[in-house]
Amino acid sequence: MANNLILVEGADDKWFFTVLLEKIQLTANIYPPAESDCGIEGNGIDNLLDSIPVLLKQLSTKQLDRLAIIIDADTSTNNFGFEARRNQIKSIIEPFGYHIPEQKPEQYQGELFSHSRGFAPVGLWIMPNHCSDGMLEDFILPCIEHLGRKEVLDIVGDSLADIKSRETLTAIRFSDAHESKVRLSTWLDWQKKPNNCRQLSPACALKEGWLKPEHANIKALTHWLQQVFQ
Secondary structure (H helix, E strand, O other): OOOEEEEOOOHHHHHHHHHHHHHHOOOOEEEOHHHOOOOOOOOOHHHHHHHHHHHHHHHHOOOOOEEEEEEEOEOHHHOOOHHHHHHHHHHHHHHHOEOOOOOOHHHOOOEEEOEOOOOOOEEEEEEOOOOOOEOHHHHHHHHOOOHHHHHHHHHHHHHHHHHHHOHHHOOOOOOHHHHHHHHHHHHHHOOOOOOOOOOOOHHHHHHOOOOOOOOHHHHHHHHHHHHHHO
């Protein structure tokens, strides 16, 4: 069996992609940094970036067969965003011999970087859609298209808009950069918990069919995963 790895930032990402791979019948290990064989003791973007050189060496020695990296773009308001995150990855993997082309609009479907000496390519997907600022939550929210559950999401949106309009709450409410996280977590908390889900989470939403599989976001991500691992 091939030793394929998807490197993600944390547990929510891990379980979301575990469910997605089951649905599209692909096989890969899915680890945040602390669970990968990299000597890293924590999760999050900084630890993920630190673990990449170790994994690239494992690709070169064929301890790994394929590697895909999935990270959040975050936003320009906190000095990140799609371009900044892509440049971070570029600065890490280019010295290992990987070719990072100039990004073109038609390539906004995830990427697969080839190696100058023919080592296994490395896949990169930057949430939400490999072109915009944002995160996993921004990927998921547009995929909620069931009428009843979309109605709940609209009510959540109205509630958040009301909170944002109140100047007296400005100092204590969520930051604008994290609004999609608040929107999704609130929407999840307002759902009836299914018996076969341990907790209400992005993975649960995908598993239970609350997200439309034909949505362009899911179709593009699925196509990229198939390119990396098939």
